[in-house]
Amino acid sequence: MEFKEYSHIFMLGIGGIGMSALARYFKLKGKFVAGFDRVNTQLTQTLENEGFTILYKDNVDEIPYDFSIPEKTLVIYTPAIKNDNTLLTYFSQRQFKVFKRAEILGRIALEYKTIAVAGTHGKTTITAMVSHLLHQSAVEVNAMVGGIMKNYQSNFIASAKSEFLVTEADEYDRSFLKLYPHFAVITACDADHLDIYGTEEELLKAYGKFADQVSAEGLLLTKKGLQLNVQNASVTRKYTYSVNDRSADIYPDHLQFSENMISFDLVTPQGVLEKLTMRPTGLMNVENAVAATFIALQAGADRDEIKEGLSTFKGVRRRFDMLYNDNETIYIDDYAHHPQEIRSLVKSVKSIYPSRHITGIFQPHLFSRTLNFADEFARSLEQLDTIILLDIYPAREKPIEGVNSAFLFKKINHNNKFLFARDETIEYLLHHHFEVLLTIGAGDIDTLAQPLLKMIRHKKVIKEK
Structure with a gap:
């Protein structure tokens, strides 16, 4: 298969971080690129601003005509796309060449x-x-x-x-x-x-x-x-x-x-x-x-x-991402979603701020990972001074009976732990002092960043009055 055979690329899961980089690569190579994603995010909005066409409905009627011709359209999908996806089924059952992202990246890498x-x-x-x-x-x-x-x-x-x-x-x-x-x-x-x-x-x-x-x-x-x-x-x-x-x-x-x-x-x-x-x-x-x-x-x-x-080097968004620092209050957002990553994150924070009180808000990612590593998660979270636990982010998974944040919460041996909904988290932090705040997880916990920043700035204004 030669990429030059195709003038159009359709990407299922185009809003994924790996897929979006691939989309930018093909656009630079002169291809017409469109795709589907189930969620409208900051990244998909950026892609649309760059000229990509993105569908948000799993509906074949939404496919632009030029991408419906098998002879000129290459289809790429991410493992996050489930087998019952209507668009994936449509492309797979016709004469389209359909490849996983990893296969396409592997072919590009050979060059x-x-x-x-x-x-x-x-x-x-x-x-x-x-x-x-x-x-x-x-x-x-x-x-x-x-x-x-x-x-x-x-x-x-x-x-x-x-x-x-x-x-x-x-x-x-x-x-x-x-x-x-x-x-x-x-x-x-x-x-x-x-x-x-x-x-x-x-x-x-x-x-x-x-x-x-x-x-x-x-x-x-x-x-x-x-x-x-x-x-x-x-x-x-x-x-x-x-x-x-x-x-x-x-x-x-x-x-x-x-x-x-x-x-x-x-x-x-x-x-x-x-x-x-x-x-x-x-x-x-x-x-x-x-x-x-x-x-x-x-x-x-x-x-x-x-x-x-x-x-x-300024770093990577959501990797030890310093979102606020006025010396009195520090706010860091991080993608850590494995027990070892959480231990490393907290150890790194303590290496810079050894005498500061560290509050961590953790959103577990995947029911299976929470089940498999529940004890390890509990031990790593216990390194924090204050622990706030949110609901599990399911991502691609269906629920597992008995596996939820309450299941993990019970395993954490700590005197200063809380199991909160998102709104409760903001309300609690508004009325309680914290020095270093961490948001931790690979789900959608990053959407808490702006509400938290607003709350931090509000507290600062009140304090200065």
């Missing part, structure tokens, strides 16, 4: 030296960091990121001259096994997506297969200490990285934190890169920066370009 970042945590931030570092360098880059990069207000970067493509390698639905990267990073392989893999052992096997698919002439970078054997992978250059283990090949030295800046030296097998600085986004992002910086160096960015790029 570049692909840098693929895999792992249950940290892959979006590392992908964004590598993309920014290379974009700011003479190397340049093409990038499809699983989050909105705040430097560009987009999840897509293009270059007419660069041989590199940076992308996330998503383990969900085994999508990353469609990639054969030149460089690869594996950040973590904690048990997750057990609805797909069944067991942690099967998940590790998939990560091992992904490592085997890295080009022999390329590079594999894994976090030190992973329960993953990559010694048999054909790639010759294998390195490990860590934020706190000096036996790793790459690690930070002379690490210093302040409320305004983080600084460190980067120790690598090729020497030390001194006096790197970055915005104060916690220990977990230092670890992400260690991996991203080394990959950018190996891709050809020079030391001065690296220093400048890292110091100007």
Whole structure:
């Protein structure tokens, strides 16, 4: 299948973060792109403003005529689209070529030296960091990121001259096994997506297969200490990285934190890169920066370009996203939706604000994940000073009997915990003091951000009167 055969691309789930980057890629290549999404969001509105046609009704009568011709229309869908979707059924039962997003990304990736970042945590931030570092360098880059990069207000970067493509390698639905990267990073392989893999052992096997698919002439970078054997992978250059283990090949030295800046030296097998600085986004992002910086160096960015790029990296929306800071009150929004991610988030916040009271609002994501990791979620949330638990966000799942936020709430051993609806959360925080506020989760908890900011500013006005 050649993309040049098709003038039109129809995308089912176009409002997804990965699909929207792909949509932007095809539009840049001169294709006519339209799609369907069930929810009108800030991202779909942005896409419409960029010229994309988006349908919000699962109705074949809504399909524009030019996209109803099989000979010129390629159809791409995301795993979030269910099999009973009317549009998917329509396209599948006719003469249209229909592919999953992962298959299309895999074909595009073969045209570049692909840098693929895999792992249950940290892959979006590392992908964004590598993309920014290379974009700011003479190397340049093409990038499809699983989050909105705040430097560009987009999840897509293009270059007419660069041989590199940076992308996330998503383990969900085994999508990353469609990639054969030149460089690869594996950040973590904690048990997750057990609805797909069944067991942690099967998940590790998939990560091992992904490592085997890295080009022999390329590079594999894994976090030190992973329960993953990559010694048999054909790639010759294998390195490990860590934020706190000096036996790793790459690690930070002379690490210093302040409320305004983080600084460190980067120790690598090729020497030390001194006096790197970055915005104060916690220990977990230092670890992400260690991996991203080394990959950018190996891709050809020079030391001065690296220093400048890292110091100007503004982060990714919803990844340790500082939404408010007047020194007295801090508000950070984060996508963490796995127990280990929550532990890392809270640890990072405490590394910057060690004496501050931390209030966390958590929206669990998926009934199956809540059931599988209920005890682990409880232990990670107990690291907060105040815990506010919201209802589970179901995403693609149907309810599981007995699995709800009350089920998780009972497992949390904490004297300062609350099970609230959204409106109750705002009302409680309006009348109670907090210093550092976190919104945590991968669902639609980000829609609380504006009401929370309004409430914070209202409290500030009242205090100043």
